[in-house]
Amino acid sequence: MSREGARAGPAAHSSHVGTTLPRSDVLEWPDYFMAVAVLAAKQSRDPHTQVGACIVSSENRIVGIGYNKMPNDCTKAFPWDKEAASRLDTKYPYISHAELNAFVNKTVVDVRGCRIYVTLFPCNECAKIIIQSGIHEVIYLLDKYPDKDETRAAKRLFENTGIHCRKFKPKNEKDPVDFYSVFGANQEQSN
Numbered sequence: 324m325s326r327e328g329a330r331a332g333p334a335a336h337s338s339h340v341g342t343t344l345p346r347s348d349v350l351e352w353p354d355y356f357m358a359v360a361v362l363a364a365k366q367s368r369d370p371h372t373q374v375g376a377c378i379v380s381s382e383n384r385i386v387g388i389g390y391n392k393m394p395n396d397c398t399k400a401f402p403w404d405k406e407a408a409s410r411l412d413t414k415y416p417y418i419s420h421a422e423l424n425a426f427v428n429k430t431v432v433d434v435r436g437c438r439i440y441v442t443l444f445p446c447n448e449c450a451k452i453i454i455q456s457g458i459h460e461v462i463y464l465l466d467k468y469p470d471k472d473e474t475r476a477a478k479r480l481f482e483n484t485g486i487h488c489r490k491f492k493p494k495n496e497k498d499p500v501d502f503y504s505v506f507g508a509n510q511e512q513s514n
């Protein structure tokens with residue numbers, strides 16, 4: 324149909340076909356995608372920090388979802404501790420980050436031009452995956468560890484490669500999703 328035709332059609336007016344109105348209080352796309360990332364985070368078995376990631380195509384299709392987890396079959400065989408005499412006895416060398424898992428779980432061959440919604444600012448290792456895969460934008464909920472070298476290195480990598488990083492701001496005025504629930508009640512929202 325031509326643009327003229329589309330303007331003349333019923334969709335161009337506020338009146339609706341039929342008598343039942345469609346719901347209007349649905350989530351806007353960004354809120355929907357971050358809500359998916361938050362929901363994914365809730366699947367994490369990490370007792371301290373649960374992270375979710377959602378890769379979205381330029382056509383607003385979800386093409387990958389992940390959360391931080393131990394590699395398959397490793398959940399019980401590896402430590403969940405944050406601290407130990409040796410780093411080898413902490414969770415850090417073993418855990419697979421949300422962003423990596425979202426990439427591993429992708430349903431398309433190519434994620435170039437996609438964006439990624441993440442509940443935590445990515446680390447340097449995930450930044451490399453994001454850059455190499457052609458994801459061009461990072462939308463994060465919280466920058467919880469801005470002073471960690473991993474975060475600072477990630478920011479350098481993103482700045483150098485022109486990858487746009489922005490803090491998520493909910494679009495919906497009424498907040499139907501408790502985005503920060505994944506960080507617990509006392510988490511600072513300003514980061």
Ligand SMILES: Nc1nc(=O)n([C@H]2C[C@H](O)[C@@H](COP(=O)(O)O)O2)cc1CO
Nearest residue numbers: 371372374391418420421443444445446
């Ligand atoms: N962007 C991220 N994606 C992630 O999946 N993680 C994971 C790794 C750990 O399982 C957890 C951080 O643990 P903690 O240091 O807050 O107890 O979050 C961490 C970050 C932050 O760089």
Ligand SMILES: [Zn+2]
Nearest residue numbers: 420446448449
């Ligand atoms: Zn990471």
